[in-house]
Amino acid sequence: MSDLEQFREQTRAWLEANCPASQREPVMEFDDKCWGGTKWRFSNEDQRTWLDVMAERGWTAPDWPAEYGGGGLSKEESKILREEMYRIDARPPLFSMGLSMIGPALLQYGSEELKRQHIPNIVKGKIWWCQGYSEPSYGSDLAGLQTRCVDKGDYFEVNGQKVWTSYAERADWMFCLVRTDPDAVKHAGISLVLFDMTTPGVRTSPIKLISGNSPFCETFLDNVRVEKDQLVGTINQGWELASYLLTHERAMIGNMGQTTANEKTLHQHAIDVSGLENGQLGDSALRTDIAQWEIDILAFELTQERIDDETKAGTGTGATSSMLKYAGTELNKQRYELLTDIHGQAGLGWEGDIFDNGLLASQWLRTKGNSIEGGTSEIQLNIISKRILGLGQKG
Amino acid sequence: MALILNEEQNMLKESAQGFLSEHAPVAQLRQLRDERSETGYDKGTWQQMVELGWTGILVPEAHGGLEFGHVGMGQIMEENGRTLTASPLLSTAVLAASAINAAASSAQKKALLPAIVDGSLLFAVALDEGPKYRPTLVKTTVAASGEAYVLNGEKQFVGDGHIADKIIVSARTSGDASDEQGISLFIIDSSAAGVEVERVHLADSRNSAMVRLNNVELTADALLGDKGGAASVITYLADVANVHLSAELLGMSQEVFERTVQYMKERSQYGALIGSYQGLQHRAAHMFSEIELAKSVVIKALQALDENSTKLSLLASVCKAKVSEVVTLVTNEGVQLHGGIGMTDELDIGFFMKRARVAEQQFGDRRYHVQRFASLQNY
Ligand SMILES: Cc1cc2nc3c(=O)[nH]c(=O)nc-3n(C[C@H](O)[C@H](O)[C@H](O)COP(=O)(O)OP(=O)(O)OC[C@H]3O[C@@H](n4cnc5c(N)ncnc54)[C@H](O)[C@@H]3O)c2cc1C
Numbered sequence: 214m215s216d217l218e219q220f221r222e223q224t225r226a227w228l229e230a231n232c233p234a235s236q237r238e239p240v241m242e243f244d245d246k247c248w249g250g251t252k253w254r255f256s257n258e259d260q261r262t263w264l265d266v267m268a269e270r271g272w273t274a275p276d277w278p279a280e281y282g283g284g285g286l287s288k289e290e291s292k293i294l295r296e297e298m299y300r301i302d303a304r305p306p307l308f309s310m311g312l313s314m315i316g317p318a319l320l321q322y323g324s325e326e327l328k329r330q331h332i333p334n335i336v337k338g339k340i341w342w343c344q345g346y347s348e349p350s351y352g353s354d355l356a357g358l359q360t361r362c363v364d365k366g367d368y369f370e371v372n373g374q375k376v377w378t379s380y381a382e383r384a385d386w387m388f389c390l391v392r393t394d395p396d397a398v399k400h401a402g403i404s405l406v407l408f409d410m411t412t413p414g415v416r417t418s419p420i421k422l423i424s425g426n427s428p429f430c431e432t433f434l435d436n437v438r439v440e441k442d443q444l445v446g447t448i449n450q451g452w453e454l455a456s457y458l459l460t461h462e463r464a465m466i467g468n469m470g471q472t473t474a475n476e477k478t479l480h481q482h483a484i485d486v487s488g489l490e491n492g493q494l495g496d497s498a499l500r501t502d503i504a505q506w507e508i509d510i511l512a513f514e515l516t517q518e519r520i521d522d523e524t525k526a527g528t529g530t531g532a533t534s535s536m537l538k539y540a541g542t543e544l545n546k547q548r549y550e551l552l553t554d555i556h557g558q559a560g561l562g563w564e565g566d567i568f569d570n571g572l573l574a575s576q577w578l579r580t581k582g583n584s585i586e587g588g589t590s591e592i593q594l595n596i597i598s599k600r601i602l603g604l605g606q607k608g
Numbered sequence: 609m610a611l612i613l614n615e616e617q618n619m620l621k622e623s624a625q626g627f628l629s630e631h632a633p634v635a636q637l638r639q640l641r642d643e644r645s646e647t648g649y650d651k652g653t654w655q656q657m658v659e660l661g662w663t664g665i666l667v668p669e670a671h672g673g674l675e676f677g678h679v680g681m682g683q684i685m686e687e688n689g690r691t692l693t694a695s696p697l698l699s700t701a702v703l704a705a706s707a708i709n710a711a712a713s714s715a716q717k718k719a720l721l722p723a724i725v726d727g728s729l730l731f732a733v734a735l736d737e738g739p740k741y742r743p744t745l746v747k748t749t750v751a752a753s754g755e756a757y758v759l760n761g762e763k764q765f766v767g768d769g770h771i772a773d774k775i776i777v778s779a780r781t782s783g784d785a786s787d788e789q790g791i792s793l794f795i796i797d798s799s800a801a802g803v804e805v806e807r808v809h810l811a812d813s814r815n816s817a818m819v820r821l822n823n824v825e826l827t828a829d830a831l832l833g834d835k836g837g838a839a840s841v842i843t844y845l846a847d848v849a850n851v852h853l854s855a856e857l858l859g860m861s862q863e864v865f866e867r868t869v870q871y872m873k874e875r876s877q878y879g880a881l882i883g884s885y886q887g888l889q890h891r892a893a894h895m896f897s898e899i900e901l902a903k904s905v906v907i908k909a910l911q912a913l914d915e916n917s918t919k920l921s922l923l924a925s926v927c928k929a930k931v932s933e934v935v936t937l938v939t940n941e942g943v944q945l946h947g948g949i950g951m952t953d954e955l956d957i958g959f960f961m962k963r964a965r966v967a968e969q970q971f972g973d974r975r976y977h978v979q980r981f982a983s984l985q986n987y
């Protein structure tokens with residue numbers, strides 16, 4: 214048996230023994246996903262156990278270096294772990310912007326001290342990170358951001374306002390883009406700093422969304438003291454870091470379109486609601502729409518796989534994260550449009566027993582943000598036109 | 609299996625691209641059309657394809673082939689889509705080779721496969737009896753006369769029908785028209801008494817024909833596969849056809865897209881390159897994204913053919929449905945974004961659009977495969 218086959222066998226056995234049954238159920242609501250952090254209340258003991266046993270092996274971050282608490286697995290081993298988790302429909306033990314965004318950036322650009330301070334806590338889910346990028350006047354045009362960061366000798370002082378900061382209320386730390394050189398051309402005067410959300414001068418105010426939830430906030434920063442060693446990379450290197458991070462964020466958001474092994478398919482939803490007539494869904498137009506969507510999502514998942522394989526083989530054309538973000542989020546929005554259609558008025562239930570307190574309706578509305586967060590669909594199309602297709606010069 | 613080409617497949621793709629762009633570019637099809645060519649393909653180019661070994665790619669080594677597989681063949685088809693090269697490749701080297709491999713007796717294989725490899729026999733596959741693909745709608749009748757058969761009926765829109773030496777036809781040995789059971793396949797000589805082949809001209813300037821069978825007498829060894837049980841062979845054959853047609857359509861999509869983006873970088877209006885207008889940029893970027901999806905379904909389905917995957921039919925339908933959607937989008941946008949020039953015969957884009965629509969119809973269009981996908985998933 215090859216080493217990889219052996220790894221697969223051991224991983225399968227270990228997951229079988231250690232992944233609690235409740236953690237193999239499809240993720241239905243927010244609390245089903247574990248986000249970690251000091252304020253996290255585990256939805257049950259299984260969720261805590263699952264995080265602990267996985268974090269213990271560093272398998273919340275399988276391919277991060279073991280010296281910082283990561284799993285230290287090779288790309289092939291990580292893939293096997295993913296496949297084996299997918300096979301039993303195991304939930305990811307931890308969701309966080311630490312894992313998907315600031316962690317990779319720290320590993321790439323952070324000082325040794327910063328890595329030692331933050332990476333192990335990200336792996337263990339001890340700290341909930343939030344992302345302070347967008348500002349009221351600077352959304353798509355992020356590089357225009359105005360939150361000021363001034364060198365005060367032995368510390369930095371930050372003043373400004375962020376907006377749409379997801380989970381700012383519950384988060385422990387923020388990675389924040391700030392302007393360190395107001396005189397430089399806009400991309401060249403930005404830095405990335407880290408601070409504790411309990412630092413005096415940090416204030417959050419929740420914003421209610423169309424889904425009825427309020428997961429994101431306005432974040433006000435008044436004379437916030439940031440320690441000098443919490444600068445990531447070098448001063449004014451922030452845009453490069455932000456771009457690196459955005460690539461990771463896009464991959465994560467694009468991924469939301471992906472289905473999991475035991476997740477109910479759209480056509481199964483339709484069968485459960487309306488049944489079959491002569492072996493077919495009675496609403497033939499809906500049947501066609503569902504089939505078309507299922508073909509598209511398969512094509513999308515195969516594309517993720519192909520691009521992954523090309524990257525590994527070194528034949529990738531690169532710059533595909535925008536394409537995946539665009540296609541994946543548009544498909545995820547369509548999924549929820551179809552789901553609410555399939556369930557009719559019940560799918561739009563808002564309170565009470567109909568559809569579990571409006572669960573589907575709020576999920577449907579949440580997906581509308583997929584093509585806005587992390588760079589809108591239009592911005593992804595701009596990036597594809599300019600960077601990949603070379604369109605844009607005025608001639 | 610990783611969704612990428614191995615080194616040998618890449619080399620084959622590159623050599624196909626080099627050969628076709630040099631020896632059989634779109635200009636060749638244009639010339640064949642303008643000359644009202646008798647054969648509708650260039651014999652010299654076909655001979656070179658034979659010499660390159662393309663006719664042997666799907667034929668087992670035991671019968672003189674290269675046994676190189678569908679992923680490799682698919683690369684040639686894709687490159688063919690970029691140049692719109694008219695040749696008997698699909699009918700003979702892909703469809704007939706696959707049908708014979710899958711269903712023929714060893715005597716038939718021995719007799720026919722080497723002749724496919726050396727290019728001495730051309731084939732056509734005749735399933736349709738109407739303008740839309742309906743494989744079980746078979747009214748062509750078979751009467752037994754002792755050990756032999758007598759066929760009567762009409763086969764329509766037979767690709768390469770008028771150049772074929774042999775035609776593989778579906779006919780009904782039992783049951784009612786549109787029953788799945790009771791269909792058989794026969795290999796007939798196009799020169800046999802009672803076979804009447806009439807060439808028809810479709811928009812794509814390729815070869816199509818009506819084939820009328822009037823009391824065509826066949827000996828017992830003309831039967832291909834089990835009597836009355838051809839449905840599964842036909843399903844397989846159609847899956848093969850659809851995956852390779854999709855590869856061809858993918859090549860066309862990429863070619864038209866690249867030419868269109870190039871034009872957007874050359875044409876100015878209102879004092880600026882039209883490629884600088886965001887309204888057009890976003891349409892181009894959307895096409896880019898859709899073509900990426902199309903690439904993935906094609907390679908996956910080609911691999912499914914080589915692996916004899918149980919998901920072959922599902923993936924073949926995914927492939928044809930998605931790629932048809934994409935090529936329709938890209939050819940329509942290709943004309944539109946070229947403006948008035950896009951409407952001219954002088955520009956090649958029109959050739960791509962016309963070939964695309966015919967290839968989309970063959971073996972089931974997008975809607976057919978969307979519906980089939982749903983049926984295969986039991987809804
Ligand atoms: C659910 C959700 C979670 C979020 N979480 C966070 C977070 O945690 N941290 C954070 O910092 N931010 C977060 N954001 C903010 C997000 O990054 C911004 O909303 C996004 O970048 C768009 O900026 P904007 O809202 O200012 O829209 P605008 O930039 O004002 O865009 C308005 C419209 O104009 C279009 N547009 C803008 N510029 C162009 C152009 N050049 N060409 C064509 N069209 C254009 C846009 O596509 C959009 O349709 C979140 C957003 C959402 C919806």
Ligand SMILES: Cc1cc2nc3c(=O)[nH]c(=O)nc-3n(C[C@H](O)[C@H](O)[C@H](O)COP(=O)(O)OP(=O)(O)OC[C@H]3O[C@@H](n4cnc5c(N)ncnc54)[C@H](O)[C@@H]3O)c2cc1C
Pocket residue numbers: 875876877878882885887888944945946947948949951
């Ligand atoms: C069937 C037919 C009949 C015709 N008959 C006549 C006739 O009788 N008399 C006559 O004078 N002309 C005639 N025309 C010409 C017709 O008016 C032009 O083709 C048309 O105005 C487009 O110009 P163009 O072909 O130069 O394309 P272009 O202007 O070069 O356009 C190319 C592409 O760029 C797009 N584009 C151009 N500018 C912009 C912009 N600012 N923003 C976004 N997109 C842009 C266009 O929409 C198009 O998709 C005819 C054309 C056709 C096809």
